[in-house]
Structure formats: C-alpha cells, structure tokens
Amino acid sequence: MGSNEVAMMLFGVFLILVFARVPVAFALGLACIPVIMLNDTVSLFALIDRVFISYNSFLLLSVPFFLLAASLMNSSGITKKLMNLSRTTVGHLPGGLGHVNVFVSMLFAGVSGSSTADAAGIGKILIPEMIDQGYDRKFSIAITACSSVMGVIIPPSILMLIWGGTMSISVGSLFLAGIIPGILLGLSMMTTVYIYAKRNHYPVYDKSGFTDFFKAFVIAIPGLMTPLIILGGITFGWFTPTEASAIAVLYTMALGFLNKTINPRKFVKILSETARLTGISLFCVGTASAFSWLLSYHEVPQALVALISSMHIGPRGITLMIALVFLLIGLFIDAIPAIIIMGGVLYPIALEAGIHPIHFSIIGIVSLAFGLVTPPYGLCLLISARIGEMSVHKVLKDVVIILLPMLFILILICLIPDIAMFLPRLITPQFL
Numbered sequence: 001m002g003s004n005e006v007a008m009m010l011f012g013v014f015l016i017l018v019f020a021r022v023p024v025a026f027a028l029g030l031a032c033i034p035v036i037m038l039n040d041t042v043s044l045f046a047l048i049d050r051v052f053i054s055y056n057s058f059l060l061l062s063v064p065f066f067l068l069a070a071s072l073m074n075s076s077g078i079t080k081k082l083m084n085l086s087r088t089t090v091g092h093l094p095g096g097l098g099h100v101n102v103f104v105s106m107l108f109a110g111v112s113g114s115s116t117a118d119a120a121g122i123g124k125i126l127i128p129e130m131i132d133q134g135y136d137r138k139f140s141i142a143i144t145a146c147s148s149v150m151g152v153i154i155p156p157s158i159l160m161l162i163w164g165g166t167m168s169i170s171v172g173s174l175f176l177a178g179i180i181p182g183i184l185l186g187l188s189m190m191t192t193v194y195i196y197a198k199r200n201h202y203p204v205y206d207k208s209g210f211t212d213f214f215k216a217f218v219i220a221i222p223g224l225m226t227p228l229i230i231l232g233g234i235t236f237g238w239f240t241p242t243e244a245s246a247i248a249v250l251y252t253m254a255l256g257f258l259n260k261t262i263n264p265r266k267f268v269k270i271l272s273e274t275a276r277l278t279g280i281s282l283f284c285v286g287t288a289s290a291f292s293w294l295l296s297y298h299e300v301p302q303a304l305v306a307l308i309s310s311m312h313i314g315p316r317g318i319t320l321m322i323a324l325v326f327l328l329i330g331l332f333i334d335a336i337p338a339i340i341i342m343g344g345v346l347y348p349i350a351l352e353a354g355i356h357p358i359h360f361s362i363i364g365i366v367s368l369a370f371g372l373v374t375p376p377y378g379l380c381l382l383i384s385a386r387i388g389e390m391s392v393h394k395v396l397k398d399v400v401i402i403l404l405p406m407l408f409i410l411i412l413i414c415l416i417p418d419i420a421m422f423l424p425r426l427i428t429p430q431f432l
Contacts, residue, residue: 003303009035010294015332024333028341029287035294042297047290054289054340055282058242059165063158064278065245069226069252070117071270073108076256078223079121082107085220088213090190091205095197097133098143101126102189105147106154109182110227114158115151115372116277119144119380123387131388133203139196141388142398145381146406147189149369152335154182156230156248159365161241162285163339167347169357170431171241172234176423177362181413185366188405222255235428281336288337292344301345308349318353319414322346322360323367330371334379338368355417358432362420366410373399 010031017027036042073079083104090099101122108118123144130140152159155175164171196202208216229251230244239247256262262270295301308318325346329338343364350360372380375392381399385392413419424432 003298003300006035006298007295007300007303009038010291014291018332024337025284025287028284028291028337032287032290032294035298042294047293050290050293051286054286057165058240059161059171060282060285062161062242062245063281064274065242065249066156066158066161067114067117067277067281068270068274069245069248070114070121071274072249072252072256072262073223073226074117074121075266075270076252076259076261078220078252078255079104079108080125081216081220082223083122083125085213085216087205088208088216092207093190093194093197094204095135095193095202096205097126097130097135098139098193098197098202099190101130101143102147102186102193105150106182106186107224109151109154110156110224110231115148115369115380116383118151119148119383120387122148123384127384127388135202136200136398137388137390138395138398139200141381141384141390141395142402143189143193144387145373145378145384145395146399146402147186148380148384149372150182150186152369152372153178153185153366155179156227156234156241156244157365158281159335159339159368160361162336163343163361163365164241166340166343167357167361169361170428172237173358173424173428173431174361174365175231175234176427177358177420178365179423180419181362181366181409184409184412184419185406188409189402192402192405226251281334284334284337285340288340291337292341295341295345301348304345305348305352309352315353315355316415318349319355319359319363320411322350322355323363323410323414326364326367327370330368330377331374332377333371334377335365335368335371338371339364356421356432358424359417359420363410363414366413370403370406370410373403 013034014027014031017030018024022030032047036044036047083100086100086103086107090103093099104122105118108122127140127144131137155178157175157178160174160178161171163169164174226248230248233239234241234244313321325342326338329342347360371377375381378392381392381395385395
C-alpha cells in the first residue's frame, strides 16, 4: 500500500471508532490492525515491540511524579495559600474573584504540569465561591476551564516532557519557551474578566495593603519554591526532568507531613488516585506510538512534506497551518497521543520550512491546550462543568468568548517567533 492509502485507512478507522465512542487509546490501537492485516511487511510482533519501546523511557517516569506532586499540593493546603496570595495581588480589580481564578491557575501551573489537576483542584474551591458571590454560573465554569489550560503551557508541563522525549528536544528550553506565551494567555483572560465584570457589575475585594500582601507572600513561599526548584534545576543542568519531578514529590510530601495536612492513610489514597490518572495518561502513549510508527514506516510524513512544499505558502503560512492542524486534532483526542502522532508527522514539515524546533513545539502545545476546553473532547471543560453542575453546551458561548483573545495570542506566537524563543536564547543558547 502507498502512503496515501495507509494514511486514509489509519485515520479513517480511527475517526470511525472515536465517533462510535470507543476510548481514544483503544481506537488508536484498533486502527493499526487493518493496516497490519493487509501488509505482509509488518508483523504484529513488530508493533508490540514498538509499544514496549515507547514505554521503556526514563523521561516518562516524570509524568506520574508530576501528577503526584499536584495531588499532594491540593491535599497539603498549598493551593489555598496560592489563592490567598492571588486575592491580595489582583482581588481589588473589577471582577476580583475572576482575576484570582486566572492568577492562581498561573501559579498552580508552575507546580502541577497538568491542566486537569488545575481544573479539578482549583475548580472545587473557586467555582462554588464565585457562584455564591453572585458571578454567573456559566462564566464561573468557563473561566475556570479556560484558565486551567495554562497548566500545560507554563512550566513545568507534562506535554513538554512528552514532546521533548518524543522528538529529542531540550525540555529545559521548552520550559523557558512556555513562560511568555503562558503569561500572555493569562493576561488575555484577565482582560476578558475585566470586560465581563464591568458589564455585569461583579463584586470587588477591598484593596489589600502591603502588609497583607507581604504576609500572604511569605505564607505562600513554600509553594512558590517548587517551580523555582524544578525550572532552575533543569535549566542549569543540576538534574534531569525526571529527577526534578521526583524532587518535587519529596518536597511537597515533606510540606504536607510537616503541616500535618497529610497522614499515611491519606497518602495511600493520593497514591491510588495518581496511579489511576497515570494509567489513563500513559496507556495512550503505547497505542499512539504504534500508530505513529506505522505512519513513519509507510513514509506518510515525507509525502506530506512534498505536498506542503508544492503549495509555496512560506514559513508563516506553514506555522499557521500547523497551528490549525493541532487545533483540529485537539478537538477529538487527548494532547499526549496527538503529540506522538501529529508531532512526528508535522515536525519534518516545520524543519523543511526553517521553523525552529522550539518554536514549532510551543505552537503545537498551545494549540493542543485549546482542545482541553473545546468539545467533543474538552476534558477540562467537562471537569469544570461537572463541578459547576451544568451541562457543557450551556457553557459554550462563554468559553468561545474567552477563547477568542487567546486565539489572537496563538496567532501572534505563530507570526512572532521571539515570543517563544526570547528566554531560551537569553538563558540557554547552548541547547538551541
């Protein structure tokens, strides 16, 4: 079979299974079977071997560790301390609690690396509180879901770990490259909150004095130290991303036990929940790797490079096209398998167009982050809507309004590479 036939069969079967509500991880694996059966050159054992190789990765060990660190943060009360700091920092702005929602997501993203952990941990506290203070229920759910996407953009990020490991790109440089885009996305959401607050007369906290801010800052220092330890250690080569994730777990665990907010029984429960989340996240890695390997074996990426090259749309056109592809695929599947499948397919196109691997990676990660709040996948939106006790379709209008300025930031990232490249070039030019 040729490249076109293989691509059509793999993606065709996969989409049919997804629309039939087969879980994505299973759909990816099942889509490989017809290609294997119709092709004598690839055996089932070769596919099984590919799955095993994908799991045999030291870098992937960091995924359960970062998920565990996020759970420990929620259980040890660090999240509430970050919320108090956020309240003293931006609570006096119009729509104070909405700004707090966005700001604490930016702080929490610096520890968890997971948007779903952000949506669940922060949403359980802030969505009911916003509703009690008179905020519209739909807006409360929408801003919580949208702000949680920064969990995979502001470092550390599980998606960046998967991306760096899959495509052999410096994880430290990716972490640095995500800082400015993450801040810009946060500012775009705070602008939207401001407009909502002015139109709907949402409540405002009294402006905190310097003493209140300083006290909240000092109390939050243990939590704020976590991203500094992780990012600083990886950037300056003191430890690997996997070692950094393990250190983050030990640090947050120590804080929890010292504060007596975590006991052995609670710790075992946290371990069980983390194991379940890890299984869900990493099961996709194996089947997505098999899917991606079949595409590569049948030279689908090369065929796509030739097709795009013949269109003569230039580097900027290609960056926008790459963003569009990731936005579309993020509608249907989780970001981790999307990285493994489409990242490998589009990477040669980016290199051919002269797009820097770090810039390409940030475009892909930010684009896929949108998929966390856009149906039919939209996992963060589903979590937030469940907490807010409202059906997803009723929240979509507010989600779209919040996403529009965020989409403008994505276009800027595509057209102005320095937004992503400035910090890596400044701090870690040796890794570029």
